[in-house]
Amino acid sequence: MNIYQHFRDEILSIVDELASQNVIPAGMDTGRITVEPPREAGHGDMATNAAMVLSKAAGMKPRDLAAVLSERLNTIQWVHETEIAGPGFINLRLESPYWHQRLEEILQNGTAFGDSTLGRGETVNVEYVSANPTGPLHVAHARGAVVGDVLASLLEKAGYAVTREYYVNDAGAQVDILARSAYLRYREALGEKIKEIPKGLYPGEYLIPVGEALAEKYGDQWLGADEEAWLADIRSFAAILMMDEVREDLKSLGIDFDVFSSEKTLVEKGAVEGVLEQLEKMDLIYTGVLEPPKGKIPDDWEPRPQTLFRASQFGDEVDRALKKSDGTWTYFATDMAYHLDKFQRGFKSMINVWGADHGGYVKRMKAAVGAVTGGEGELDVKICQMVHLKKGGEALRMSKRAGTFVTLSDLIGEVGRDVVRFMMLTRKNDSQMEFDLDKALEQSRDNPVFYVHYAHARCRSVLRNAATEWGDDTISPSALAAADLSLLTDPSELDLIKVMAAWPRMVENAAEAHEPHRIAYYLNELATLFHALWNKGNDDARLRFIITGEPALTIARLALVQGVATVIVSGLQVIGVSPVEEL
């Protein structure tokens, strides 16, 4: 349950009630009323801006209106006291039993705590990774993979019906290059000496086994043959092998897609012609000549009539080309068809997770979605900025051309899957990130993965110790459920419960904002509070979890510890990281 939502509803009914009693006008816009945790703990448990938001429409000064509202709020169940502060905030302080109930709720729900019905089962398509099937995944893909996957999990937890989708670009020029590169390796496998991989082809050694496999399957039949004889076969052969590798890499990151959509299939079934026909009917296509980009004119620029989409009618800067000079579709044209296809499969809400190099593509894609769905489809694009790897205090420079990039599987081999997943969420997706391989393995406060794991391990440790000393029954779910939680009276214990109680709201807000990194930050905060409480037990033995000779108090505190562990696990599940029992 989102507790802030609960009290917001209470305020709305108070507003209605006051309106029906003609104390304030009826029919005011209450949409901007919020109930939030105040930034400062000293301001109570919750604060509402209701009086300030409504004051104008009510024709009252904010603080006067606040006085009227707070009088009624005082009578609501669980409200301990209210206070009018600053320009007209109403601060609420809640009674301790309310917080004890929240802990009980956590214990009853287990890791399902935080599940929300916000999404009302609406479908959302999250498309991520979508790397060309031309080589293994590397570090840049890892960030998008994690961001997309965790965003999908987050939306699921918030009550959406999520489809995880990978778009396989198996039709464009990139896979032709793959095929030519593989052909070289094929000749090599048959004994030819290849001195140097020509510029423009993929030099990576990962294609050597592909060449060998080709040689084994097809023998020498293509030696000396024209490209048109072998291109199609090798292209699909190599692309399939590459996708197998991609799937392996994703699996090792714990990522499993629901749908792999093939660009080639889409093109072959005429989807591009379909979407263009539709656009033609809407008069959104014409033949024209684009202006060269100002300030920077490409060397080989020449004005040329092209088939263009009126993207500028939908918020883009210029109209965009749909056909290449060789008559084939641009990537954009097939991507339009692809997004219409998604929409027709029932996804009004689409999220794409892209790398930084696609930033300039966002506007036209949004324009395209707006056009082909008649404004009904909604596209959000999360751009993941670059990841700079660091090791031994030095930057690891990567170059795809030189073949010196660090692969995803290298990275996982170096630090492990869970660390990769968590670390990728320690920055907003649109901020650049430095990934320090040494720090990611460090067991210190510096390393948020460790820090959260440590908090959970400490929880488990206390529970194990209690079981050893008092018997397994002490920590059984039924024993903890029967605990007298009213014995939890210390402010730091209640503070901890309050942060746990904020978890459902965190899930909803992060899901609505499409910001998975907030989960990692929340877990860090929860861990901080728990570590702090733990250390209070060092200063004051009365605050330790296990108090010999006081079973009731101990069980209440074990319930608290179990609650912390539960919420941490609930969060780690969203991130896709396994909790550890001990370190």
Add this chain to the structure above:
RNA sequence: GCGCCCGUAGCUCAGUCGGAUAGAGCGCAAGAUUCCUAAUCUUGAGGUCACAGGUUCGAAUCCUGUCGGGCGCGCCA
């Protein structure tokens, strides 16, 4: 030249679709361990939220401009 993203403490970064005295970690200074994991914690110093205007009860947040960094800029994806 144009578009998008970013600019917050010495460093790395949060900051809840406009809220109260702008936060955290690292680093720095000083402390806590016969006791549930000190792999942790506590306290302190540290700020013109890049800069200049504007919008309003209120701006780090929204708008305009300037400066600085990143990404991209017809027939690559």
